[in-house]
């Protein structure tokens with residue numbers, strides 16, 4: 001056992017830092033550090049910079065354009081990226097649909113879709129959940145019925161994150177008959193969002209942003225060639241993808257960066273003649289979160305180490321998601337608490353890039369409550385924390 | 400010992416309950432929040448006509464009676480409807496300040512029209528650096544030749560834009576954070592030298608940051624004695640804290656009810672959410688949180704009415720415990736609703752927002768825990 005970086009790893013760290021120093025646009029990192037979502041343009045611009053460097057897809061096999069990094073290198077990358085305030089890449093393309101395409105897609109599909117994903121030419125969104133199929137995803141009802149060379153798709157997907165930006169959507173649809181078992185009646189379809197019959201309507205979240213959407217399919221014709229793998233095997237592919245989705249949701253590096261920023265800020269936050277960072281109750285609270293995060297960091301490293309020696313990320317990834325999101329939310333809450341009365345004003349315009357008016361309250365305060373409200377989603381999406389708990393009960397404890 | 404409401408208190412509660420259910424559903428509230436003023440003048444008039452604006456005031460001042468228990472009854476009902484009309488800013492904050500410190504003439508010109516619904520007030524006490532320490536006052540008031548010249552910045556003043564007059568805490572002598580040397584002054588909101596930036600808070604209430612630049616008022620605008628306002632300010636803030644504690648109890652009760660109802664309707668895996676024991680247990684805990692909150696609220700309100708000096712400690716116990724409950728109940732109601740819980744469309748999210756801001760107004764949970772420990 002050894003936690004020090006090797007010479008080579010230190011050299012890699014230096015390379016990463018130099019790259020971020022030189023290439024990361026200042027306005028983008030400023031936004032990320034404030035907990036704001038960069039615009040579509042900022043995100044795509046950054047991803048194109050990453051691609052130019054060859055670092056867009058650390059999770060892909062080298063043959064398709066992956067970096068070939070080991071788990072330590074990935075860890076270094078994540079740590080440095082977040083410390084510099086570089087945005088996370090949008091997961092839907094490179095981290096979600098791409099692994100399904102290169103694992104289960106045919107040659108033609110790989111040729112057709114993977115380059116646009118790694119080059120960030122196409123924005124993907126995820127069409128799994130439906131109004132009546134949330135935690136029980138397999139009960140989804142969006143139907144795809146074959147008609148000649150096409151499927152005709154009808155139904156409603158919901159909670160589609162950033163669907164308003166998307167060029168393509170990957171969907172789980174029901175292709176099997178009503179008497180078939182749900183898990184054996186689902187197919188995995190790639191759908192061009194410009195196809196006639198698709199309408200996207202925004203859903204506003206508690207922070208006032210239309211981050212998610214409802215996507216309606218009204219007799220949408222999708223070529224059968226857009227199906228990944230076999231008909232009615234979509235559930236298997238989706239489950240494979242879900243474990244991918246869960247690793248990385250711990251966001252350890254991001255939480256560390258945010259805690260560091262929080263502590264620095266608390267040292268400058270007035271507390272009735274003193275500073276907040278010296279308030280014992282505050283110190284205790286921050287320390288508890290930090291300690292939990294430290295443990296989580298090593299839990300994640302242990303999991304990653306096991307994966308790199310050949311094991312697939314198993315049900316342990318549920319734990320990373322669960323504790324990781326709890327820590328994220330604890331930090332969200334500390335930000336609100338630190339803001340005190342300045343956590344109350346909701347002045348969304350002052351979060352805009354081009355806002356040059358008077359700022360209400362100190363830095364980090366303005367978005368603290370909206371971010372806290374919004375991020376309650378973290379324990380709900382990607383398989384809620386209750387569902388993750390159920391997985392641990394079943395798959396690990398054998399209950 | 401008797402924990403039942405008097406007949407008058409019951410009538411008050413019923414009349415507010417009726418108003419909320421008839422005239423203040425979620426969509427009407429949303430329209431009010433989105434309107435220019437952020438509250439309904441028509442409703443405010445109704446409150447005045449029904450006598451609700453007189454509740455926290457003594458009978459000798461023309462009020463309903465002024466007990467903390469009465470105030471609790473009102474605020475709990477308001478909490479159930481997430482009312483955004485500026486009752487807290489006017490009637491509780493400014494009103495308590497007036498009722499405790501105003502002279503007869505000030506009561507005539509300020510308290511009377513306030514109770515009649517014809518005057519809008521705001522209580523400007525917090526400053527950017529002060530957090531919850533009420534004696535941390537940097538805003539200065541220089542007394543010279545029968546005049547007071549005010550300079551400084553007040554933060555997140557509830558009803559700060561609509562207010563006709565502001566009750567402002569200023570430092571007339573001594574050092575920042577010293578208890579002695581703080582005064583309360585009534586200032587016309589349109590005085591020369593005042594500027595403000597108004598906004599809506601995350602919970603739908605209106606507020607403003609207000610700057611004073613050489614604002615000059617006559618010495619007769621002092622509320623109470625010069626330099627000796629800290630105890631009055633503390634009393635005001637404790638009252639306001641009690642009021643939001645009661646509001647939180649009302650809001651928690653509705654959040655719990657909505658959550659339980661929802662789990663009985665929403666089905667996943669072919670069964671209702673309510674059938675999952677993991678969720679049942681959590682709703683049972685939410686229920687216990689609401690009950691504990693209600694108990695400590697009653698205790699604090701009754702202690703406050705005894706006027707024997709034990710109120711601050713009791714109040715801190717209530718604010719601390721209710722803050723904890725508000726956090727738990729708010730978060731759990733969102734989580735148990737799943738995705739719909741984080742949308743703007745459903746009311747639970749709005750209860751959650753108010754339950755959040757209440758935790759950080761008039762002293763946070765930690766602040767009151769520490770004050771309790773030190774008292």
Ligand SMILES: Cc1cc2nc3c(=O)[nH]c(=O)nc-3n(C[C@H](O)[C@H](O)[C@H](O)COP(=O)(O)OP(=O)(O)OC[C@H]3O[C@@H](n4cnc5c(N)ncnc54)[C@H](O)[C@@H]3O)c2cc1C
Nearest residue numbers: 126128129134135159161377381382384386734735737738
């Ligand atoms: C902001 C946001 C973004 C999202 N983005 C996407 C996206 O891009 N694409 C997409 O397809 N989906 C997305 N989702 C959907 C997300 O995956 C679902 O919200 C999630 O699966 C939960 O489903 P639900 O909201 O229907 O809640 P429900 O399934 O109705 O659950 C309600 C509550 O019951 C609990 N519960 C359910 N079953 C059990 C059980 N067996 N035991 C104990 N408790 C249980 C849940 O944990 C939850 O607390 C997003 C959701 C949100 C909120």
